[in-house]
Amino acid sequence: xxxxxxxxxxxPTKGADVPRAVGVRDVAKRAQVSLGTxxxxxxxxxxxxxxxxxxxxxxxxxxxxxxSRAAGQLRSRKSGLVGVVxxxxxxxxxxxxxxxxxxxxxxxxxxLVVGSxxxxxxxxxxxxxxxxxxxxxxxxxxxxxxxRNWEQFADRRLGVVALENGDAPDAGSSISLDxxxxxxxxxxxxxxxxxxxxxxxxxxxxxxWCVERREGVLSGIQTAGLEASDVLIxxxxxxxxxxxxxxxxxxxxxxxxxxxxxxxxxxxxLGALLSLQRRGLRVPEDVSLVGYDDVEFVxxxxxxxxxxxQPSFEVGVIAGHMLLSGATRDSGERELLTPALIVRxxxxxxxxx
Amino acid sequence: xxxxxxxxxxxPTKGADVPRAVGVRDVAKRAQVSLGTxxxxxxxxxxxxxxxxxxxxxxxxxxxxxxSRAAGQLRSRKSGLVGVVxxxxxxxxxxxxxxxxxxxxxxxxxxLVVGSxxxxxxxxxxxxxxxxxxxxxxxxxxxxxxxRNWEQFADRRLGVVALENGDAPDAGSSISLDxxxxxxxxxxxxxxxxxxxxxxxxxxxxxxWCVERREGVLSGIQTAGLEASDVLIxxxxxxxxxxxxxxxxxxxxxxxxxxxxxxxxxxxxLGALLSLQRRGLRVPEDVSLVGYDDVEFVxxxxxxxxxxxQPSFEVGVIAGHMLLSGATRDSGERELLTPALIVRxxxxxxxxx
DNA sequence: GAAGGACCGTGAACCGGTTCAGGATTCGCT
DNA sequence: AGCGAATCCTGAACCGGTTCACGGTCCTTC
Numbered sequence: 001x002x003x004x005x006x007x008x009x010x011x012p013t014k015g016a017d018v019p020r021a022v023g024v025r026d027v028a029k030r031a032q033v034s035l036g037t038x039x040x041x042x043x044x045x046x047x048x049x050x051x052x053x054x055x056x057x058x059x060x061x062x063x064x065x066x067x068s069r070a071a072g073q074l075r076s077r078k079s080g081l082v083g084v085v086x087x088x089x090x091x092x093x094x095x096x097x098x099x100x101x102x103x104x105x106x107x108x109x110x111x112l113v114v115g116s117x118x119x120x121x122x123x124x125x126x127x128x129x130x131x132x133x134x135x136x137x138x139x140x141x142x143x144x145x146x147x148r149n150w151e152q153f154a155d156r157r158l159g160v161v162a163l164e165n166g167d168a169p170d171a172g173s174s175i176s177l178d179x180x181x182x183x184x185x186x187x188x189x190x191x192x193x194x195x196x197x198x199x200x201x202x203x204x205x206x207x208x209w210c211v212e213r214r215e216g217v218l219s220g221i222q223t224a225g226l227e228a229s230d231v232l233i234x235x236x237x238x239x240x241x242x243x244x245x246x247x248x249x250x251x252x253x254x255x256x257x258x259x260x261x262x263x264x265x266x267x268x269x270l271g272a273l274l275s276l277q278r279r280g281l282r283v284p285e286d287v288s289l290v291g292y293d294d295v296e297f298v299x300x301x302x303x304x305x306x307x308x309x310q311p312s313f314e315v316g317v318i319a320g321h322m323l324l325s326g327a328t329r330d331s332g333e334r335e336l337l338t339p340a341l342i343v344r345x346x347x348x349x350x351x352x353x
Numbered sequence: 354x355x356x357x358x359x360x361x362x363x364x365p366t367k368g369a370d371v372p373r374a375v376g377v378r379d380v381a382k383r384a385q386v387s388l389g390t391x392x393x394x395x396x397x398x399x400x401x402x403x404x405x406x407x408x409x410x411x412x413x414x415x416x417x418x419x420x421s422r423a424a425g426q427l428r429s430r431k432s433g434l435v436g437v438v439x440x441x442x443x444x445x446x447x448x449x450x451x452x453x454x455x456x457x458x459x460x461x462x463x464x465l466v467v468g469s470x471x472x473x474x475x476x477x478x479x480x481x482x483x484x485x486x487x488x489x490x491x492x493x494x495x496x497x498x499x500x501r502n503w504e505q506f507a508d509r510r511l512g513v514v515a516l517e518n519g520d521a522p523d524a525g526s527s528i529s530l531d532x533x534x535x536x537x538x539x540x541x542x543x544x545x546x547x548x549x550x551x552x553x554x555x556x557x558x559x560x561x562w563c564v565e566r567r568e569g570v571l572s573g574i575q576t577a578g579l580e581a582s583d584v585l586i587x588x589x590x591x592x593x594x595x596x597x598x599x600x601x602x603x604x605x606x607x608x609x610x611x612x613x614x615x616x617x618x619x620x621x622x623l624g625a626l627l628s629l630q631r632r633g634l635r636v637p638e639d640v641s642l643v644g645y646d647d648v649e650f651v652x653x654x655x656x657x658x659x660x661x662x663q664p665s666f667e668v669g670v671i672a673g674h675m676l677l678s679g680a681t682r683d684s685g686e687r688e689l690l691t692p693a694l695i696v697r698x699x700x701x702x703x704x705x706x
Numbered sequence: 707g708a709a710g711g712a713c714c715g716t717g718a719a720c721c722g723g724t725t726c727a728g729g730a731t732t733c734g735c736t
Numbered sequence: 737a738g739c740g741a742a743t744c745c746t747g748a749a750c751c752g753g754t755t756c757a758c759g760g761t762c763c764t765t766c
Contacts, residue, residue: 034746069486070423071722074751090448114467302655387716424752427721
């Protein structure tokens, strides 16, 4: 007693229904070929005779065929997706890195899935989980916390590239900047200018490069033959944004009045600058200020900001290439770039007290 | 934490093979339930008796189960993906919008797929195509060109939300800022200060809000009883970045020397400012400068930039909510926010010639 | 204690592009 | 023409989570 359903289309139970997007089978029928051939036209066009290929392509055009990567991914295990996990896309530095990555990967038909962690380990975990479920082909991550079970990404088509992973245990390839050195350059500059009371506004301790920058600061003080506890006032902010920079500096001035401030970040430095200006303090006459990143706008600040330059876009490009070179997975190369202190006008001799 | 071994797999044909990730069937077997139940635990936990659910969850944990959204999407037609197409994630304004969107959608387990068009229609097309193939549940786009066949996204679970779509034909819901009004405020401000030779550095003509801002500028001039051709010098840049701002301003000064510059964008204004400073020109004494967006850093520039404020983060939040409210798809609501001119110190009376 | 119903759990069928072993054609060359 | 090789095509099986019609349990209620 089979009710002779599934004649072809038109389910009588429901009138206005989903139009059922065209699939390879529809294209195949129209082009008078098998569905396998359609797949070949999509993936290995050279393996199909030009005449046949043209027929299939015509059919695809006429039917407005749009494949479903999800279906393909199921069997082929290629999603065409690359996960990018950054601390904060709102930060010009990371935005620039992202642009670099984008510029490399877009030519390879890879789509970026982007997420910001905002220095929050829980968010990092959630993001990685989501990316794993989406079946990304590769992962590009700037870990703000120990990178747990990254191995699940390691045997994807493209491996894992870590940005600024410090000395953490291997996680695929990695590209970092010498944060210790950069921070040391910054603090040394200030010490040479005679500053002996310096505030250091840094990010959370779980973030690798924050730890390293702190290390560099301490090391610079030590090299100068000074005691960190005498010279340094440490402040920690949960997120490296301008808003946090303002808050931190406001609070700081309630406690003490250093002659210089080093920030983990240009954005924080921007916040500090705004806070100082509102307080009527002059930079660098009253307080010297140093940032980190050399973001585009700092040159035009009042005053132009002394900062540590990092080649953001380039980092993104290199990371992108590392990801693409299948070599990534096995060799686990590591690149280490060196930052450079750019002295502008936000730093000057320590005011005599 | 059992390392997810495969008990009874072992394909004799090939030794070292892919470990075959654990699937619902593996979990089902281990938890002594059917695979359908596992699916229920994942999607509708409340429909499963707590005892059973606990068993399944334990099994999932022990096996390190990570679902495959792709497989699920195939049948359920939900990808958990939302496409976000912006002009440029490297631009702080859009980065901020993105943060707003992110903040809303991350609580709904939606993953963002982000792409930048860089004012290039071809790139926009490519991105939309990729998003269609990925089967995104919704689309959030700031079109920089006529939005062709957006309808294919319209009947996805979440619809389409257009940012700044101008007066273009309907495309789902949209949220825009009154660009005409904002630009008019800016130009009127300059005209009142006595400027009669004003350069306008704008983006490409295919970009809706660039067209609108131009409209506003022209309208403002007309309202003041002046002739645009006498007052305005129009310059067009292909991408609204600081680098393009520098180039454009450098070139501009080879041709003429206006007493004021209006930029379509704070980033371009930043570039213009840098160019002017390198040329030894003072702002606003020699040249007045107006930006657009009120990006975070412009307040700390030398001099603080007069600009048109747009609530970036809020726009993102609103857009996110619009996308979530299923209503989007049918009603096609439109929101129109009004920007405000923030007068700072980069604008002053026209220098007498 | 039997009927009625709410609640759970089951598993075959399914989504749609890819794979690959094998069949069909075409080509080159004697 | 004849034959082997190279090239092209074919389509059933498959990937793995979701759906849903169906059957089993257990508790009420008369």
